[in-house]
Amino acid sequence: MSIIRPFKAVRPAAEKAREVSCVPYDVAHENEVRDFIQDNPESFLRVTRAEAEFNGTGSPETAHVFDRAKENLQRFLERDVFISDPEPAFYVYRLENGSHSQTGIVGCLSIDDYEAGVIKKHERTRPDKVEDRMNHMLAVRAQTGLILIAYRRTERIDELIRNVTSAPPLYDFPCEGAIRQTVWKMDGTRELTEAFSEIPALYVADGHHRLESARLAREELRRSNPSHTGQEEYNFVLAGIFPAEELKILPYNRVVHDLNGLSGEEFLQRVQENFVLVDEDNKVPQRTGEICMYLDGVWRTLRFAVDYIRAPDPIERLDVSILQNYILGPVLGISDPTTNERIEFVGGIRGVQDLERRVDSGSARVAFSLFPTTMDDLFVVSDMGEIMPPKSTWFEPKLKDGLFVHLI
DSSP: OOOEEOBOOEEEOGGGHHHHOBOOTTSSOHHHHHHHHHHOTTOTHHHHTGGGGGTTSSOOOHHHHHHHHHHHHHHHHHTTSEEEOSSOBEEEEEEEOSSOEEEEEEEEEEHHHHHHTSEEOOSOOOHHHHHHHHHHHHHHTEEOSOEEEEEOOOHHHHHHHHHHHTSOOSEEEEEGGGEEEEEEEESOOHHHHHHHTTOOOEEEEEOHHHHHHHHHHHHHHHHTOTTOOSOSGGGEEEEEEEEGGGOOEEOEEEEESOOTTOOHHHHHHHHTTTEEEEOOOOSSOSSTTEEEEEETTEEEEEEEOOOOSSOOOTTTTSHHHHHIIIIITTTTOOSOTTTOTTEEEEEGGGHHHHHHHHHHHTSOSEEEEEOOOOHHHHHHHHHTTOOOOSSOOEESSOOOBSSOBEEO
């Protein structure tokens, strides 16, 4: 069973929600964050990415950055940019544009469930990133962004959500990318808590580092609390919980800076050991088992041509695994893409134009456009207790930071 718990939200005043809401802390470069803050002083990036306020003048001490984040959150509260709801509640959160809509629940999940495997993961985390967010949580004493969680939908939960969305919303505004953000507050919590208790498992879609950071922050706060009961707010983590059937995965593409000492012709010969090269104008693969490659101003389609001795397992058959196991590793010498500085990952939201720009400008030598991983792939790998290759999924649209804060 899955434990979902209401919380006393700290959230923007209705007239401030559009200005305060911002991209997740880990999807923008520091110079982009600096521009966002300069254009909009009420952006919540001042809390999640306070280092940008130091204007790039040297590298500020980490403690100073977190102190600034804490100060900024306090200023938001003192200036009535944020309000604090007096009672624990759930919220319904919808993101939609002309072609896509997803509606889920915002609430808190049990970190005990995460440790017990009820909340299932599919990605490894980097210790440095986990430590950074843990220290941020401990400094501001808050969880400042949503983990994206998927569940297999049920009619009972759908009906509870429909009942809420028939009422006027708390927030309803457009943001960049023409994505409409709508939030309702849910009156009553018991029925939803009971409905989720029938869900056998939840799945981390996006936000593994936030979740692991919350777990470590819980350990730190528990050690310093001799009266620990297990019901403290730090034992629970803020999440946006959406039906998997409504989530949209985009590809997570790759660019590589060089050809590992090979000429273009030599590289193509090596690639053809395991792929059939088709000179097509496709820039986006049409099906799984295809990879589109941009090299020397030409797009080519690579069709995987390896006959397996045995049926591949769910991880081996992923296109990100095929690219890694048959091109990036053996041909380009990138055995660990998480630490190798010769490779970059490009979220599908940036489009293939960004891949072309990087290659044409000379900042990269070759680019790979991938077919997106599916939710079924994610479920199968997570249920096996296994881990996908790094950067296998890019969920879009991204949940906003700043609309909900959970004080711990």
